[in-house]
Amino acid sequence: MSLVDRYKTWRNRGRAIKEARLLLREARRGIRKYSHRLTEKAAGAVRAAAEELSSAVAERDDERIKPALNALDKALDDHLSFARKGPLREYSESIAVAVLIALFLRAFVVEAFKIPSGSMIPTLEVGDHIFVNKFIYGVRIPWTNIKFGMDYRKPRRGEVIVFIYPKEPDKDFIKRIVAIEGDTVEVKDDVVYINGKPVERHHVDGDCSYWDFKEGDNVWDQVRCERWLETLDGHTFTTFHNRNEMTHTFPPSTVPPGNVFVMGDNRDNSHDSRYWGTVPFDHIKGKAMIIWWSQGEPADGAGTFRGIRYGRMFHLVQ
Amino acid sequence: MAKRKLELKREARSLAGAVFVALLLRAFVVEAYSIPSGSMIPTLQVGDRIFVEKLSYRLRAPRRGEIVVFENPHDPSDTPLIKRIVAVGGDTVEVRGQTVYVNGLAVERRPLDQNGGACRAWDVDEPSGKWFEEDCRAFEERLGDRRFTTLTDGGDGKLWPAITVPAGKLFMLGDNRDRSSDSRYWGLVPVEHVKGRAVVVWWSSGSPAGIRWHHFFDLL
Numbered sequence: 321m322s323l324v325d326r327y328k329t330w331r332n333r334g335r336a337i338k339e340a341r342l343l344l345r346e347a348r349r350g351i352r353k354y355s356h357r358l359t360e361k362a363a364g365a366v367r368a369a370a371e372e373l374s375s376a377v378a379e380r381d382d383e384r385i386k387p388a389l390n391a392l393d394k395a396l397d398d399h400l401s402f403a404r405k406g407p408l409r410e411y412s413e414s415i416a417v418a419v420l421i422a423l424f425l426r427a428f429v430v431e432a433f434k435i436p437s438g439s440m441i442p443t444l445e446v447g448d449h450i451f452v453n454k455f456i457y458g459v460r461i462p463w464t465n466i467k468f469g470m471d472y473r474k475p476r477r478g479e480v481i482v483f484i485y486p487k488e489p490d491k492d493f494i495k496r497i498v499a500i501e502g503d504t505v506e507v508k509d510d511v512v513y514i515n516g517k518p519v520e521r522h523h524v525d526g527d528c529s530y531w532d533f534k535e536g537d538n539v540w541d542q543v544r545c546e547r548w549l550e551t552l553d554g555h556t557f558t559t560f561h562n563r564n565e566m567t568h569t570f571p572p573s574t575v576p577p578g579n580v581f582v583m584g585d586n587r588d589n590s591h592d593s594r595y596w597g598t599v600p601f602d603h604i605k606g607k608a609m610i611i612w613w614s615q616g617e618p619a620d621g622a623g624t625f626r627g628i629r630y631g632r633m634f635h636l637v638q
Numbered sequence: 639m640a641k642r643k644l645e646l647k648r649e650a651r652s653l654a655g656a657v658f659v660a661l662l663l664r665a666f667v668v669e670a671y672s673i674p675s676g677s678m679i680p681t682l683q684v685g686d687r688i689f690v691e692k693l694s695y696r697l698r699a700p701r702r703g704e705i706v707v708f709e710n711p712h713d714p715s716d717t718p719l720i721k722r723i724v725a726v727g728g729d730t731v732e733v734r735g736q737t738v739y740v741n742g743l744a745v746e747r748r749p750l751d752q753n754g755g756a757c758r759a760w761d762v763d764e765p766s767g768k769w770f771e772e773d774c775r776a777f778e779e780r781l782g783d784r785r786f787t788t789l790t791d792g793g794d795g796k797l798w799p800a801i802t803v804p805a806g807k808l809f810m811l812g813d814n815r816d817r818s819s820d821s822r823y824w825g826l827v828p829v830e831h832v833k834g835r836a837v838v839v840w841w842s843s844g845s846p847a848g849i850r851w852h853h854f855f856d857l858l
Contacts (some may be wrong), residue, residue: 487794508825566712569825573799595796596735 329382336385340377343392344370350400362399369395428459431606433482433492438532439584439591440494442547442558443480443637444608445629446533447616450494450637452482452606465602475500475580475601477514478555480608480637483582483599494608495582495592498552505581507570507594510561512583514552521550521559530560531617532589540617543589557638562588570594580604608637666692669834671707671720676761677812677819678720680776680787681705682836683853684762685844688720690834700808700829702726702740703784705836705858708810708827718833721810721820724781727829731809732800733822736790738811739800740781750776750787759789760846761817769845774814791816798822808832 347370351363358366369392376384396404405413435448444450454460458469475481475497485491499505499514506513511521524547531540545560565588575581579598584590593599614632618624623631673686682688682705690707700706704723710716725731725740732739737747749755755776762769774789793816803809807826812818821827842853 566710566819566824568823571799571801571825593797596794597797 333380333382333385336382336389337377340373340385340389343389343396344374346404347392347396347400350396350403354400354403357402358399366392366395366399426454427462428454430454430609432612433494433608435494436533438530438589439586440480440496441530441532441560441586441589443496443585444494444611445614445616445632446531447614447629448611448632449613449615450611451609453609454606456607457481457601457604460602460605465600467602470601475604475607477503477553478557481580481582481599482605482608484603484605485596486599486603487596492605493582493592495584495590496557497580498583498593499575499581501575501577501579503575503581504572505570505575506572507568509567509569510587512550512552513572519550519552521548523547524549524558528560528563530586532586533616555638557585559585559587560589568594578602610637611635668692668837670840671718671836673720674717674762675764676759676817677814678705678722679759679761679789679814679817680757681722681813681858682720682839683842683844683850684760685842686839686853687841688839688858689837691837692834694835695829695832700726700832700835701782702729703781703786706808706810707833707836709831709833711824711827711831714831719810720836721812721818722786723808724811724821725803725809727803727805727807729809730800730802731798733796733798733811735797736777736795736815738779746780747777747788750778757789759814760844761814762844786813788813788815789817796822806830 347366351358351366355363369388373385373388373392376388431452431454433450433452435444435446435450438446455469456473457475458467458472460467477497477500479497480494481497482492482494485493498512498519504513504515506516512519526547528545528547529542530545532543533540544563546563548559548561550557550559568587575598578601580601581593581598583592583594611632611634614629615627616629617627618629623629668689668691671688671690673682673684673688676684700723702723702725705720706723707718707720710719724738724745730739730741738745750757757774757776758771759774760769760771772791775792777788777790779786779788795815798821803826806829808829809821810827811820811822836858838858839853839856842850842856844850
């Protein structure tokens with residue numbers, strides 16, 4: 321026997337065994353569920369065909385499996401036809417199960433988001449697609465603000481999160497946590513102070529400009545900027561400040577319990593906690609993990625091909 | 639010949655004197671400014687020309703509700719700014735959404751008409767210099783004994799947590815609240831940076847209306 325033939329035999333046996341398992345399960349379930357509608361004789365016939373098939377499978381006897389399969393199939397048709405599912409029902413059931421699993425994963429494990437605005441440039445560019453970890457801060461019941469397991473891992477400074485915009489709950493925002501509950505946060509001439517201590521930052525010389533998408537006018541606009549490298553609780557990230565723009569100042573204020581204070585990395589182009597206040601824990605949807613797709617105008621230090629910024633793909637969101 | 643020369647000299651001297659007096663007046667009494675941006679709409683339109691008097695603040699401190707011209711906090715050599723004083727030294731001031739709180743009391747504010755103050759306003763886009771018209775909402779505000787109109791774009795406004803303004807500092811807001819870069823963004827203004835108090839509009843023109851006759855001699 322050639323190698324190909326041996327492979328084919330092995331593959332066919334695998335398929336037959338798989339089919340046999342499904343058929344056996346159907347038979348067992350049919351007998352149990354519909355015992356009141358089956359005569360002793362009919363149940364016996366199905367049971368006998370099932371036993372023959374399972375012993376053939378157990379012995380890996382190719383000669384017996386095929387006829388036993390057909391026999392059980394026929395027995396089921398003869399005695400349990402009312403319980404058998406049509407192919408349409410089989411397909412729609414498996415699609416429904418797949419959708420349910422996808423919805424479950426999306427709600428509790430990982431969800432994909434697309435970046436619509438430039439408030440997180442250069443960490444996240446307009447047109448980046450990201451995956452968000454939905455369970456790290458505890459899971460949220462969809463369409464409610466009820467969360468479980470929140471104390472297990474609290475949001476930390478420096479993490480990039482997706483959350484429900486408190487002023488318009490049908491909108492999701494993405495920003496970086498700058499201060500957490502109990503912190504005093506202040507911005508003085510663009511420098512962020514946490515509990516009175518300045519967030520370490522260094523100016524990065526060289527050219528700096530970015531493409532921003534003006535949502536109102538639907539146009540791309542090139543903006544000139546200053547590049548800073550900031551370090552907050554072990555997270556090092558780049559922030560942009562528009563060139564020749566007045567420095568931002570926000571008076572000291574304390575973040576209430578159960579809240580975080582968020583800011584965009586594109587400091588002069590971000591509608592964040594400096595504008596509308598802090599974000600309650602239960603509004604947080606998850607933590608941004610990785611860019612899995614990126615499409616749009618050329619961005620900082622990333623190669624592009626026909627608008628696809630392949631250079632940004634699979635970057636972790638730091 | 640000698641007489642004509644003498645006359646010319648006298649003429650030149652009087653002209654020099656006039657220029658000197660004008661410069662003196664401009665430096666210490668009154669100066670003309672034009673409005674380049676829309677942060678004080680509807681009180682001041684882009685293209686308004688105003689007089690700013692410089693005497694009062696030599697005699698007394700600036701007061702809440704007054705419109706003042708002051709040095710650009712970002713760059714003193716840049717164009718000065720014009721805003722309304724909302725809180726002075728010793729006041730506590732807070733902004734939540736579109737409501738301003740001075741000394742714990744909300745600045746009284748109500749829509750200008752039954753339609754919620756719906757309005758349209760012409761403004762100039764900063765970098766391009768293009769005129770554009772946009773929707774707005776007009777509110778009447780009362781701060782102390784002053785009444786004035788402010789605009790919003792219907793958005794969420796800008797937060798400023800409660801602080802006490804230190805002595806010698808001022809908290810400024812533009813009347814066009816959602817189109818104004820003011821103390822909510824860059825902080826308080828030292829009183830020394832104030833150049834004077836805006837008093838009157840003496841000329842008003844700009845696209846697309848041309849000359850805005852009804853706006854002439856508006857007292858501020």
